[in-house]
Amino acid sequence: MNVFIETYGCQMNVNDSEVVLAILQRAGYARCEKLEDADLILVNTCSVRDNAEQRVLGRLDVFRQEKKRRREVVVGVLGCMAQRLKEKLLEHPAVDLVAGPDAYRDLPRLVEAVRVSGKQLDTILSHEETYADIAPVRMDRSGVTAFISIMRGCNNVCSYCIVPFVRGAERSRDPRTIVREAKALIADGYKEINLLGQNVDSYRWVNPDDPEDCLDFAGLLEQVACIDPRVRVRFATSHPKDMGDKVLYTMARHENICRHIHLPVQSGSDVMLEKMRRKYTRTHYLERIARIREILPDCAVTTDVIAGFCGETDADHAATLSLFREVRYDGAFMFQYSERPGTLASRHYPDDVPAAVKTARLNEIIALQNEASLESNQKCVGRCFEVLIEGPSKRSETELMGRTSQNKTCVFPAEGHRAGEYVTVRVLSCTSATLRCEIV
Ligand code: SAH
Ligand code: SF4
Ligand code: F3S
Numbered sequence: 001m002n003v004f005i006e007t008y009g010c011q012m013n014v015n016d017s018e019v020v021l022a023i024l025q026r027a028g029y030a031r032c033e034k035l036e037d038a039d040l041i042l043v044n045t046c047s048v049r050d051n052a053e054q055r056v057l058g059r060l061d062v063f064r065q066e067k068k069r070r071r072e073v074v075v076g077v078l079g080c081m082a083q084r085l086k087e088k089l090l091e092h093p094a095v096d097l098v099a100g101p102d103a104y105r106d107l108p109r110l111v112e113a114v115r116v117s118g119k120q121l122d123t124i125l126s127h128e129e130t131y132a133d134i135a136p137v138r139m140d141r142s143g144v145t146a147f148i149s150i151m152r153g154c155n156n157v158c159s160y161c162i163v164p165f166v167r168g169a170e171r172s173r174d175p176r177t178i179v180r181e182a183k184a185l186i187a188d189g190y191k192e193i194n195l196l197g198q199n200v201d202s203y204r205w206v207n208p209d210d211p212e213d214c215l216d217f218a219g220l221l222e223q224v225a226c227i228d229p230r231v232r233v234r235f236a237t238s239h240p241k242d243m244g245d246k247v248l249y250t251m252a253r254h255e256n257i258c259r260h261i262h263l264p265v266q267s268g269s270d271v272m273l274e275k276m277r278r279k280y281t282r283t284h285y286l287e288r289i290a291r292i293r294e295i296l297p298d299c300a301v302t303t304d305v306i307a308g309f310c311g312e313t314d315a316d317h318a319a320t321l322s323l324f325r326e327v328r329y330d331g332a333f334m335f336q337y338s339e340r341p342g343t344l345a346s347r348h349y350p351d352d353v354p355a356a357v358k359t360a361r362l363n364e365i366i367a368l369q370n371e372a373s374l375e376s377n378q379k380c381v382g383r384c385f386e387v388l389i390e391g392p393s394k395r396s397e398t399e400l401m402g403r404t405s406q407n408k409t410c411v412f413p414a415e416g417h418r419a420g421e422y423v424t425v426r427v428l429s430c431t432s433a434t435l436r437c438e439i440v
Contacts, residue, residue, distance in 0.1 A: 003029045004038035008056055009046025011236070012196050013079055015147040017044045018136030020078065020104050025137055027108035035066055040074045040111055045081035047162045049338035053081055064094035074114050078104070080166040084341075086123050095119070101152070101167055102126040125168035132177040135184065142391040142419045145192035146185045150178055150220065154198040156239070158266075159277045159344035160309060160337060163198060170198075172205045175215050175223060182224050186231055191388055191420050193224060195235040201242035218246040225254040230422075232388060232405070236262045240288050241280040248295040260330075260407040261292055264304035268323030269316035272309050275349065282323060289327055300330040300376075300406035307365055308337045308358030310349035317361045324368050330376045330406065332369045336362050370432050377430035380408065384426050384440060387412075391419045404435075412437040 003024050007017045020042065021031055032038055041063050046052040056077075063075045076097035077089050083100035090098050096114045099107060100123035110120045130152055138146055154163050155170040182193050197203060200217050207213035215223075217235075225233050233254075238247075238261050251257045263285075267273055270281050292299050305320060324332075336358040339351040353361075387402035393411045394401070400414045402423070411434055412425050425437035 001029045001039045002032040002037050003040040003042060004032050004035055005042045005044065006059065007044045008052055009044070009048065009080065011147050011194065012149055012152075012198070013044055013046060014139070015136060015149045015196060016079065016101060016104070017042075018139055018147075019131045019134050020044070020107065021137035021139070022134050023104055023107055029108075031137070035063075038073060040076065041066065042076045042078055045077060045079040047080040047084045047166055047340065049335060050340075051338070056081055060092055060094045067094055074111055076107070076111070076114075080162070083123050083125070083166040084162065087121060090119050090121055097121075098123065100125065102129045104131070105129075127169055128171065130171050130173040132173045135181065138185075143189055144388065144390050144420050145194060146190045147194045147196055148178055148181050148185075149173070149196045150200065150217075151197040151203050155202065156199060156279075157277050157344060159275060159348070160306065160340065162340040162343060165342055167198070170202060172203050175205055175220050178220065179223055179227065182227055186228055189420060190231070191422075192232040192234065195221070195224065195233065197235075198237060199239040199242060200235050200237065201239050201244070201247065216246070218244075218250045221247065221257060222250050222254070225250075225257050229254075229256050232256050232258055234258045234260065234407070238263050240265065240285045241278065243288060245291055245295065248291060251299070252295055258407065259296060259299040259405045260302070261296075261299060262302045262304075263288065263292075265323065265327075266304065266306050267309065267312075267316065268320035269312070270319075272312055272316050272319075275311065275345075276306075276309060277344065282319070286323075286326065298406070300408070301327065302331040302333075302407075303327075303329050304333045304335070305365060306335050306337050307362040308353035310337070310345055310351055310353070312337075312353050312361075317364075321364065321368060324365065324372065328372045328375065329369065330408070331373055332365075334362055334365050334369065374430070374432040377408065377432060377435055380404075380427045380435055381430055382427060384424055385410070385435075385437075386422055387425050387437070389417055389419050389421050389423060408435055409433065410435045410437045412439055415439055 007014050045056045074096045075094050078099050082098045098121045102125050103122035113120050151172045153168040153170045203217040205215045339346050385404040387410050389400050389402040393399040423439050426440045427435045427437050429436045
């Protein structure tokens with residue numbers, strides 16, 4: 001049996017697809033790259049914004065056409081949309097199976113049940129499931145960087161966010177299984193480990209057999225960094241309310257922990273931050289940025305921001321712009337607010353910023369950030385960096401792509417080098433997105 005899997009959303013979802021492949025492989029499935037070869041079509045979905053869901057609905061129409069050609073094909077929807085929409089998705093003519101993020105162990109049985117008795121649904125959320133014992137089947141081609149989910153779910157209640165509803169309660173994974181997985185990846189030749197969680201700073205593991213034996217994120221990061229100093233460690237996402245100095249000092253002690261922190265701010269206005277239930281103020285956020293720059297002077301900082309949240313005034317928006325000017329981020333993911341059904345915001349605050357205003361504000365933030373990204377890259381011109389090569393560049397077969405510790409993308413002539421090697425490059429020129437380099 002062949003399984004075709006398509007993934008939307010965050011890196012944790014990508015890692016979940018790898019867990020799903022591992023579970024199905026044990027049950028005798030092989031992964032295929034073409035829809036036409038599949039006996040089972042899976043789409044692992046995202047609900048974070050409405051446009052993410054619309055894209056998946058578009059894909060379901062394509063899968064429906066495939067089912068019209070081959071009636072025996074089973075189509076399953078996994079992930080956050082499955083969890084959010086449940087039976088409603090099962091009503092879609094293309095969909096045979098709906099399985100939420102904590103139901104993946106059951107997939108082989110569910111697919112069999114579809115073949116025997118028709119449509120199936122499993123969207124029960126768990127307080128324990130971490131898939132800790134499953135070695136994910138890696139989907140990346142290069143074999144250089146891999147993701148490890150160190151926790152699942154989220155216990156925060158940011159008022160705009162659907163994630164806690166669709167991923168369930170926060171669970172931290174046993175660190176011994178994380179270290180074991182990292183070691184196995186390194187033995188397979190991987191050179192970079194990405195530790196993933198919705199809020200890595202609230203990682204906390206307590207040994208059920210010995211409550212004295214516990215570990216926080218800084219401790220976990222240190223353990224993973226100590227496995228092999230030639231293997232890079234990255235992590236995301238940090239939360240401004242929880243990211244303490246301990247993590248920063250841990251990074252400072254280990255050169256192989258990459259100099260990059262993704263610290264989503266969401267808004268520069270205290271009124272909005274309060275309404276968003278982010279549990280920090282602008283002042284607190286800026287103090288965290290100051291500590292990063294003090295303890296890790298060469299550390300890049302990136303962020304997420306939402307334009308046009310409920311009740312956002314021109315003054316609130318101006319506060320976001322001024323924060324961006326003050327911090328000068330190395331990069332940012334920028335979004336318009338999208339109301340998600342069932343969230344605190346959808347129940348309590350009208351989505352009252354007109355679409356055109358949201359777009360105009362977002363465009364202003366993007367323009368400002370493009371300047372900052374360019375300026376940050378221009379500072380690198382003339383300097384040398386150690387780069388981990390990830391593979392050929394997008395544009396040319398004779399050029400390679402790799403990243404600096406700060407997560408900046410470098411492109412340079414291959415000169416016989418290969419993915420997985422470290423090289424030192426000098427930056428010759430840049431755009432806001434890429435550093436053009438030569439190997440030195
Ligand atoms: N756990 C991470 C973020 C996960 S979602 C954190 O707390 O920072 C990724 C990003 O999507 C968020 O940082 C936020 O900027 C954006 N986002 C979440 N819900 C959104 C919504 N309803 N509308 C627009 N953007 C949203
Ligand atoms: Fe969503 Fe907030 Fe949790 Fe991030 S921390 S996943 S934004 S609820
Ligand atoms: Fe999307 Fe779910 Fe990730 S909503 S961002 S795929 S946790």
